[in-house]
Amino acid sequence: MLGNFSYVNATKLYFGDDSLKYLNDELPKYGDNVMLIYGGGSIKKNGIYDEVVAILKENGKNIIEDSGVMPNPTVEKLRDGVSKARENNVDLLLAVGGGSCCDYAKAVSVSINCDEDPWEKYYIRFEEPTCEIVPVGCVLTMAGTGSEMNAGAVITNHEQKLKIGHVFGDEVMPKFSILNPKYTMSLPKRQMTAGIYDIFNHICEQYFSGEDDNTSDYLAEGLMRSVIKSSLIAVDNPEDYEARSNIMWSATWALNTLISRGKSTDWMVHMLGQSAGAYTDATHGLTLAAVSLPYYRHILPYGVAKFKRFATEVWNVDPEGKSDEEVALEGLKAMEEWMEKIGVKVTLTDLGATEDMIEGIADGTIILEGGYKVLTRDEVVDIIKKSM
Amino acid sequence: MLGNFSYVNATKLYFGDDSLKYLNDELPKYGDNVMLIYGGGSIKKNGIYDEVVAILKENGKNIIEDSGVMPNPTVEKLRDGVSKARENNVDLLLAVGGGSCCDYAKAVSVSINCDEDPWEKYYIRFEEPTCEIVPVGCVLTMAGTGSEMNAGAVITNHEQKLKIGHVFGDEVMPKFSILNPKYTMSLPKRQMTAGIYDIFNHICEQYFSGEDDNTSDYLAEGLMRSVIKSSLIAVDNPEDYEARSNIMWSATWALNTLISRGKSTDWMVHMLGQSAGAYTDATHGLTLAAVSLPYYRHILPYGVAKFKRFATEVWNVDPEGKSDEEVALEGLKAMEEWMEKIGVKVTLTDLGATEDMIEGIADGTIILEGGYKVLTRDEVVDIIKKSM
Numbered sequence: 001m002l003g004n005f006s007y008v009n010a011t012k013l014y015f016g017d018d019s020l021k022y023l024n025d026e027l028p029k030y031g032d033n034v035m036l037i038y039g040g041g042s043i044k045k046n047g048i049y050d051e052v053v054a055i056l057k058e059n060g061k062n063i064i065e066d067s068g069v070m071p072n073p074t075v076e077k078l079r080d081g082v083s084k085a086r087e088n089n090v091d092l093l094l095a096v097g098g099g100s101c102c103d104y105a106k107a108v109s110v111s112i113n114c115d116e117d118p119w120e121k122y123y124i125r126f127e128e129p130t131c132e133i134v135p136v137g138c139v140l141t142m143a144g145t146g147s148e149m150n151a152g153a154v155i156t157n158h159e160q161k162l163k164i165g166h167v168f169g170d171e172v173m174p175k176f177s178i179l180n181p182k183y184t185m186s187l188p189k190r191q192m193t194a195g196i197y198d199i200f201n202h203i204c205e206q207y208f209s210g211e212d213d214n215t216s217d218y219l220a221e222g223l224m225r226s227v228i229k230s231s232l233i234a235v236d237n238p239e240d241y242e243a244r245s246n247i248m249w250s251a252t253w254a255l256n257t258l259i260s261r262g263k264s265t266d267w268m269v270h271m272l273g274q275s276a277g278a279y280t281d282a283t284h285g286l287t288l289a290a291v292s293l294p295y296y297r298h299i300l301p302y303g304v305a306k307f308k309r310f311a312t313e314v315w316n317v318d319p320e321g322k323s324d325e326e327v328a329l330e331g332l333k334a335m336e337e338w339m340e341k342i343g344v345k346v347t348l349t350d351l352g353a354t355e356d357m358i359e360g361i362a363d364g365t366i367i368l369e370g371g372y373k374v375l376t377r378d379e380v381v382d383i384i385k386k387s388m
Numbered sequence: 389m390l391g392n393f394s395y396v397n398a399t400k401l402y403f404g405d406d407s408l409k410y411l412n413d414e415l416p417k418y419g420d421n422v423m424l425i426y427g428g429g430s431i432k433k434n435g436i437y438d439e440v441v442a443i444l445k446e447n448g449k450n451i452i453e454d455s456g457v458m459p460n461p462t463v464e465k466l467r468d469g470v471s472k473a474r475e476n477n478v479d480l481l482l483a484v485g486g487g488s489c490c491d492y493a494k495a496v497s498v499s500i501n502c503d504e505d506p507w508e509k510y511y512i513r514f515e516e517p518t519c520e521i522v523p524v525g526c527v528l529t530m531a532g533t534g535s536e537m538n539a540g541a542v543i544t545n546h547e548q549k550l551k552i553g554h555v556f557g558d559e560v561m562p563k564f565s566i567l568n569p570k571y572t573m574s575l576p577k578r579q580m581t582a583g584i585y586d587i588f589n590h591i592c593e594q595y596f597s598g599e600d601d602n603t604s605d606y607l608a609e610g611l612m613r614s615v616i617k618s619s620l621i622a623v624d625n626p627e628d629y630e631a632r633s634n635i636m637w638s639a640t641w642a643l644n645t646l647i648s649r650g651k652s653t654d655w656m657v658h659m660l661g662q663s664a665g666a667y668t669d670a671t672h673g674l675t676l677a678a679v680s681l682p683y684y685r686h687i688l689p690y691g692v693a694k695f696k697r698f699a700t701e702v703w704n705v706d707p708e709g710k711s712d713e714e715v716a717l718e719g720l721k722a723m724e725e726w727m728e729k730i731g732v733k734v735t736l737t738d739l740g741a742t743e744d745m746i747e748g749i750a751d752g753t754i755i756l757e758g759g760y761k762v763l764t765r766d767e768v769v770d771i772i773k774k775s776m
Contacts, residue, residue, distance in 0.1 A: 004403060007403065008399070008400035009397070013394060015390075015394065016391065214637075215638050218613050221610055226606035245390040246603045249390060261403070261637070
């Protein structure tokens with residue numbers, strides 16, 4: 001069944017090993033004050049910073065630097081960024097980095113012209129922007145979050161031990177994103193594989209959900225097969241451009257709203273993983289990896305037919321002579337083996353979680369509807385324990 | 389390999405059995421003069437016309453009627469439409485119908501503010517619009533062409549015996565399209581199946597091409613599997629909303645540029661089929677069906693690996709103990725059987741072509757590069773003969 005929905009995504013993408021040059025096509029569309037958003041400085045080491053700054057200068061832009069965006073952008077950083085953007089009357093927020101920089105840029109974009117505190121407005125009360133939104137552009141250096149073509153922005157509040165994502169309306173999507181697979185090659189392997197699991201889980205979150213067996217599911221399977229194939233090549237040879245480019249392109253389409261059209265979704269792996277992330281500050285993709293298998297094995301009985309389809313269509317499990325549940329379980333076993341191969345088979349304990357955090361992680365797990373089973377708090381605790 | 393490319397598609401889609409109501413959200417964005425474009429009047433019989441007119445009136449629009457758009461819109465009709473649009477200072481072109489109405493609306497949209505003859509400018513000289521483009525919206529009543537979310541417009545010149553498609557730039561894409569699967573249920577079964585084959589062939593045209601085995605191919609396979617599954621259900625029961633909705637949604641994504649990203653394409657089945665269409669005025673999807681198998685069997689030796697993949701991944705052909713070519717041929721055999729099941733296994737002779745047209749159809753076939761084999765004229769003639 002394909003439910004009723006709308007779809008629009010106006011982000012312009014430039015993809016390929018020559019894609020940065022198209023920044024020259026985009027910059028003239030915006031005013032002179034560009035806030036250049038980046039992380040810990042790796043773009044200075046690999047030369048991307050210099051390339052971007054040169055293009056900004058050639059286009060006569062005033063550059064307002066906003067560096068130090070951390071892997072899980074904090075509410076304090078967000079408030080600082082908003083102040084800096086206001087003081088400098090910025091016309092464009094240019095994020096150069098991974099999903100954290102893109103997410104952060106979007107969170108700033110909806111807060112510059114808004115009087116209220118962004119955490120309270122967007123992450124506690126989940127309101128929509130009622131003020132003018134400053135345009136965002138991205139130069140992506142890591143494949144994973146899909147933030148380059150969606151309207152999501154995850155922000156972490158360490159004081160409140162909450163890591164929360166807000167998916168804004170279409171108008172918050174980046175105006176343009178520049179995707180150069182070569183830029184992703186400078187990443188440490190562990191960040192690459194965490195990103196790959198993030199991509200794969202984005203697809204799973206939308207695949208294992210209500211309104212099954214429609215075109216969205218077929219597209220999701222195509223993406224999963226592409227990610228699996230390319231991930232195994234990239235893990236052996238991170239310099240393989242073809243594999244890295246397919247991973248990057250799959251990441252974009254895994255989370256730009258396409259494959260959730262007509263479906264309900266509960267995003268429970270993200271709800272669990274993000275709560276664990278608020279406690280451990282661990283890499284996002286790895287928190288998802290840690291909770292995935294316990295979660296999927298728990299909900300499998302409520303969605304046997306779909307887990308069976310996952311096994312046969314994504315993992316080529318032979319169903320001959322096996323019960324549906326056996327086939328379904330074999331699919332998860334195949335996924336587990338793949339996780340081992342690419343090096344993301346981890347536990348929350350590996351990521352720094354301790355027994356005393358379990359109740360808190362459960363408290364911070366937002367329980368959503370739309371999947372095969374609405375979890376109780378006891379089930380959440382049980383899944384977290386099994387993820388330790 | 390995934391080549392370098394850009395991607396943007398800003399068409400807003402409203403999908404579902406309640407989608408027409410969103411016309412109320414779109415109309416206020418445009419001026420008062422709306423040219424209502426439709427075909428032979430079937431929308432008057434099934435009530436869609438009345439519903440659309442009521443919404444236009446509620447929104448205070450002046451309606452300029454432009455009916456009689458034929459299945460293969462002619463250059464004469466295009467010139468008339470342009471005149472009418474100019475005389476009435478139209479602010480929005482609202483196409484209510486199938487791909488022909490949408491294509492026609494786009495061809496009008498780029499010609500209203502252009503002094504030159506549209507056929508000469510866009511279909512002979514293949515120039516880009518240099519004038520202001522009047523916005524287009526679509527209410528789709530037939531699934532197939534993908535015209536609702538792309539910038540293509542096919543126009544036929546009977547005098548010159550040419551049927552030519554121009555794929556314009558992104559700015560020519562419809563601003564919005566309303567997709568209600570229920571509207572497609574009023575179609576005669578033969579039109580439904582012709583549309584289904586059109587969808588399937590759009591995917592094949594992009595799948596069988598250079599730059600193989602990237603994410604685009606995996607997405608294409610997902611779409612093909614979805615279309616095959618839903619087509620078999622819809623042929624048995626055209627009232628099956630689920631099947632019709634998946635067919636409609638697959639049609640949109642089969643030809644909105646996504647699955648050709650990073651690939652080269654030659655669109656030779658369309659080049660052959662459209663030339664046959666200029667001679668026979670036959671239904672577009674059926675002309676494609678008539679030339680497909682002779683064409684694919686001809687190019688198979690130049691792309692055995694991909695045809696093998698097509699066989700195993702799309703048609704579940706078991707490759708055990710068979711040569712690559714045997715597996716590849718079995719895939720085409722499976723496709724042929726499916727075409728028989730849904731009733732589109734036709735010849736050009738069935739569609740009204742006669743022996744004396746063969747040379748002319750070959751003359752009208754534009755030979756493009758980008759596939760597995762650049763055809764010679766002799767090969768074109770041979771394929772047309774085998775399609776008779």
